[in-house]
Amino acid sequence: MSIIEVRGLRKFYGGRAVVDGVSFSVEKGEIFGILGPNGAGKTTTVECIGGLRSRDGGTITVAGFDPAGEDKALREELGIQLQESTLPEKQTVAEALQLYSSFYRDPRDWRELLDRLGLQTQANTYFGKLSGGQKQRLSVALALVGNPQVAILDELTTGLDPAARREVWGLLEDLKDTGVTLLLVSHFMEEAERLCDRVAVIDHGKVIALDTPEGLASGVRADQRMSFEPSGPIEPGVLEQLPDVHHVTTRDRRLIVTGTDNVASAVIIALHQRGVACQRLRVDQPSLDDAFVALTGNVDRELEPGAADALSR
Amino acid sequence: MSAAGAMIKSEARLLGRNPGVVAWAIVLPVAAAIVLAAIPGTRTPQDYFGGVSAFQAYQPILVLFVLAILAVQALPDVLTRYREMGVLKRLRTTPVSPGLLLFAQLALMVGVSLVCLVLIVVIPGIISGQWPKSPVAYLISYLLVAWAMLGLGMVISSLFRNAKVAAGFGTVLFFVLQFFAGLWVTRASMPEWMRWISNLTPSGAATQSLMDAASGQWPNLGYWAVLLAWGLGSSAVSIRLFRWE
Numbered sequence: 266m267s268i269i270e271v272r273g274l275r276k277f278y279g280g281r282a283v284v285d286g287v288s289f290s291v292e293k294g295e296i297f298g299i300l301g302p303n304g305a306g307k308t309t310t311v312e313c314i315g316g317l318r319s320r321d322g323g324t325i326t327v328a329g330f331d332p333a334g335e336d337k338a339l340r341e342e343l344g345i346q347l348q349e350s351t352l353p354e355k356q357t358v359a360e361a362l363q364l365y366s367s368f369y370r371d372p373r374d375w376r377e378l379l380d381r382l383g384l385q386t387q388a389n390t391y392f393g394k395l396s397g398g399q400k401q402r403l404s405v406a407l408a409l410v411g412n413p414q415v416a417i418l419d420e421l422t423t424g425l426d427p428a429a430r431r432e433v434w435g436l437l438e439d440l441k442d443t444g445v446t447l448l449l450v451s452h453f454m455e456e457a458e459r460l461c462d463r464v465a466v467i468d469h470g471k472v473i474a475l476d477t478p479e480g481l482a483s484g485v486r487a488d489q490r491m492s493f494e495p496s497g498p499i500e501p502g503v504l505e506q507l508p509d510v511h512h513v514t515t516r517d518r519r520l521i522v523t524g525t526d527n528v529a530s531a532v533i534i535a536l537h538q539r540g541v542a543c544q545r546l547r548v549d550q551p552s553l554d555d556a557f558v559a560l561t562g563n564v565d566r567e568l569e570p571g572a573a574d575a576l577s578r
Numbered sequence: 579m580s581a582a583g584a585m586i587k588s589e590a591r592l593l594g595r596n597p598g599v600v601a602w603a604i605v606l607p608v609a610a611a612i613v614l615a616a617i618p619g620t621r622t623p624q625d626y627f628g629g630v631s632a633f634q635a636y637q638p639i640l641v642l643f644v645l646a647i648l649a650v651q652a653l654p655d656v657l658t659r660y661r662e663m664g665v666l667k668r669l670r671t672t673p674v675s676p677g678l679l680l681f682a683q684l685a686l687m688v689g690v691s692l693v694c695l696v697l698i699v700v701i702p703g704i705i706s707g708q709w710p711k712s713p714v715a716y717l718i719s720y721l722l723v724a725w726a727m728l729g730l731g732m733v734i735s736s737l738f739r740n741a742k743v744a745a746g747f748g749t750v751l752f753f754v755l756q757f758f759a760g761l762w763v764t765r766a767s768m769p770e771w772m773r774w775i776s777n778l779t780p781s782g783a784a785t786q787s788l789m790d791a792a793s794g795q796w797p798n799l800g801y802w803a804v805l806l807a808w809g810l811g812s813s814a815v816s817i818r819l820f821r822w823e
Contacts, residue, residue, distance in 0.1 A: 352663070353660075368673050
């Protein structure tokens with residue numbers, strides 16, 4: 266029995282289907298990622314699952330409840346971290362956690378949560394004085410303080426600097442062993458690759474792929490790509506003759522070679538025979554990033570008006 | 579602690595850290611009432627005030643001043659900011675309703691205004707011996723005024739998404755209300771037509787019914803009806819229009 270079941274979810278805005286027949290299920294204890302470009306319908310999907318938005322079609326169950334029923338009992342089992350939601354400037358971390366824990370029948374010990382999220386030293390700090398990463402950690406804490414079975418985390422690391430982002434990821438990895446099921450909305454491939462057990466890619470309101478991050482990445486037929494600085498002079502034509510090599514380009518002193526899965530060893534052996542070594546070697550696997558671009562097709566859509574925030578990243 | 583208790587405590591603490599406009603709502607009218615009561619000259623009836631003393635004329639205006647500042651300025655400011663910040667939406671994700679936050683805010687505003695009422699009535703009463711002669715009528719009038727004012731504050735909180743716009747509108751409304759209450763031109767010296775308009779505003783009806791109750795008469799039921807209509811009307815409008823996000 267899955268803890269989240271979504272079947273044929275539909276949502277229309279002004280006659281346009283923003284979510285158009287989304288189906289997936291999430292198992293207990295899983296970290297499930299929902300990926301997609303801006304405006305793909307990710308947030309609308311999780312807000313329907315969270316019971317914050319009414320749906321126009323399909324069925325949803327979360328921990329045995331239909332979220333459309335506005336059932337208070339569901340709120341005990343489901344914690345939600347919302348995109349861009351803040352707290353009063355002059356509320357301290359401890360006060361916020363204490364207040365929100367008073368809303369639940371069987372809350373977690375908020376002091377324990379404070380330690381777990383590494384916020385002990387900030388307990389008496391005003392929300393307005395926290396760093397971006399600390400605010401997000403508090404936001405996760407508030408989603409978990411009710412001791413829910415399921416937590417929805419929407420764009421948790423958007424707007425954070427890389428260090429703060431890694432800090433939040435580390436925290437979520439630690440949460441894995443508590444058995445909480447996490448539904449993670451993101452448009453960072455690295456985030457999904459690192460954290461998620463399975464990933465659904467949503468585009469134009471539809472699920473276009475659903476697999477493990479590795480499964481998605483390996484499904485893409487992409488060239489292997491290597492780059493290096495040769496220790497001595499070498500003609501690109503020598504490498505182009507190799508059967509495993511498709512393409513060679515030169516950038517400053519660096520050679521960039523693409524080809525089949527065997528391209529790296531073929532090139533290294535060929536150079537070795539000529540007494541040339543590969544320095545500063547780098548080999549790139551097809552990543553979830555490549556899979557994502559291949560699946561959603563166009564990078565252009567990120568440049569549409571209304572997706573301006575994608576440009577700033 | 580119950581969720582409601584924890585919420586009121588938390589909101590009270592936040593108000594204490596950000597007293598701003600609420601501090602003025604308390605200090606200014608309370609000080610004015612005490613000064614007025616301390617000057618013997620304010621105790622003699624005058625024609626300009628329609629046959630009552632200056633103290634009798636201004637005390638109800640000061641009582642209204644507190645309620646109006648709290649209801650149409652402080653309350654919409656807090657509520658629209660909470661909506662902008664997503665605090666109300668976050669509460670929707672918990673087992674308690676965001677309505678609990680509204681309740682806590684209303685309870686807090688009523689609490690603060692009651693403390694001010696006591697200060698404005700009791701301290702001058704001790705100084706000058708002038709007490710409301712019909713306390714029951716006074717209290718009924720006060721509760722009706724509070725309802726009408728808080729209702730207006732809720733309408734502002736419902737109509738405006740933007741906290742700054744709501745605050746600006748609240749300020750304008752505050753001065754309009756104070757004008758019809760007779761802060762600048764007393765109701766007694768208003769031209770006939772203007773007094774008629776004043777009678778139909780919640781602040782004009784508020785001043786007159788509080789003044790009548792203070793001088794020992796039961797207020798004309800027409801004033802109570804006006805206040806009741808504003809209370810009911812504003813509540814109905816804000817319940818229909820208020821949005822959590």
